[in-house]
Amino acid sequence: MEPIDQDLDESELELPAEPMMLNMGPSHPAMHGTVRIVVELSGETITKADVQIGYLHRGFEKMCERGTWNQVFPYVDRLNYVSPMLCNVGYALAVEKLLGITVPERCQYYRVMLGELARVADHLTCNGAMAMELGAFTPFLYFIRAREMIWEILEEETGARLTHSFGRVGGMAKPPTPFFKRMVSETLPVVMKLVADGEKLLLKNRIFLDRLEGVGAISKEDAIALGWTGPTLRSTGCAYDVRRAHPYLVYDRLEFDVPVGTTGDNYDRFMVRGEEMRQSIRILEQSLEQMPDDGPINVDDPRIILPEKQDVYTTIEATIQHFKIVMEGIKVPAGEVYSYTEGGNGELGFYIVSDGSGTPYRMRIRPPCFAVVQGLEQLIVGGMIPDVVPTFGSLNMIGGECDH
């Protein structure tokens, strides 16, 4: 009996050798947002990648050109829907820079505190979701429980859990509630504990570490050239934090450290976010002591701030003022300004052009995610398919912000 493979000449065999195309997303259960990644594979290694965004494009910039300056707040809420308060404050600061006004001290502290709470929530979501995408569901629940507590504070203060629309040009929609400080001081230790517990579950886990360490690394020079900012840039070793480099609000009076990584891989990004949460909590604790308990929250300028409802009903001046602000909008002097704050993912910039009317002439947002996601292609080419998930997760792409 002849052997079956007698005539088999390996050089004649036609093995399928053309690269395989794989489409990840736009809607993928292990993906952090709505994005499509088309990858070309050789075996399991990625040889080429094309990251396609735009699935959440809603024409933010066009919409802003149609309303008054204060009507932009609900839109900026929906940019970074994980930390909307940071966007609210960033936008308010941009318009105030153009108006040349500064909000009272109490409001500055209030903005810092709400913003830092939002930042903690943002990092909790990112780290938790990233762990969940790698199969670690329990730490995710720890982090989300902590986030829930922060959202409860924000709900108590603003009336909404997620889309607060709480900022106003020249102040805030409402002063802090009487129990704001107590809520924060009682919640912070619990949040700290949950964060520590959640991290303890992850950072001794061999599988988790293996999938993070050395995966998706980027050099400092590359990250800077790509326009990265925020935790992702700091993980490469570049200590650029807008709060420290160009202090706004009262950040120059608060003590905090800027954590940096060394290699810029997924592990560093995870750890930088974890440490930043602790620094944010430090800022919150200091602000609790320093924030004045009474005093005005809004600037004293009837052309910018809506009058009290009671006055609108009873006096003609307030009625007219209310009508002018609501119907015509605040008049912002003509000019252009670029204002930048530290958002959840990095430098959140607003480039605003005003023609002196009650409507923005051009509203440009510089979303930190946009630059960060741009670098994803470089991170995943040469890696394996399963590495896409933690790498993409650690970049924390927020679709609403990235796609405008």
Added chain:
Amino acid sequence: MSKLVLGLLTERFGEAILETHSHLGDDTAVVDPASWYDVARFLRTDNRCSFDMFTDLTAVDYPDRDPRFEVVCHLRSVDRGHRIRIKSRVGDPDGEGAEIDSVVQIWRGANWFERETFDMFGIVFRGHPDLRRILMYPEFKGAPLRKDYPANKIQPLIEFRKGNFEKLPPFGPDEGMSFGRQTHEYHRDDPEMVQARALAEKKSKKTLPARGEG
């Protein structure tokens, strides 16, 4: 700090720097589009500037001006901590001929920002390695952030994508929407809609006689 940079720029490029100002602390230089690339190169490489962080690039549409678009670029230096904004004016009032050099060779981060500006304003960046739409889909008509693009404009429905595409992505016949999009609002100046509306009005006049006639 970066006043110095503005001084350096005017000294080095002279006529090509059309104007400078530092309104609200943002140092701005308006650059002749012909020397856009050279200015960018200088800002990146010169030791006194060393703008290595690419922050933002966008455009503003002024339909009444003669170079119609203003391309606006924000830069930052990590070592020196200063910032600058450079602008350039391109395009005629009809929106034609809006072209400027790409700076992707200098900052890789400019890639997506230039694609976005191309997508939103139709400004062409010469020398860009991969200039295609980024936020919109390839069949999209017009440039949405131009002032003459109506905000409530309806785009035509897209056919199934056919043919061979050499480029990534691998579009196949299963791409595209198989269902129509329902809308309740039509663009007023759309000629098809104007015609349809006129026809409908005519019909309603015929079937419903005015009150006096009955």
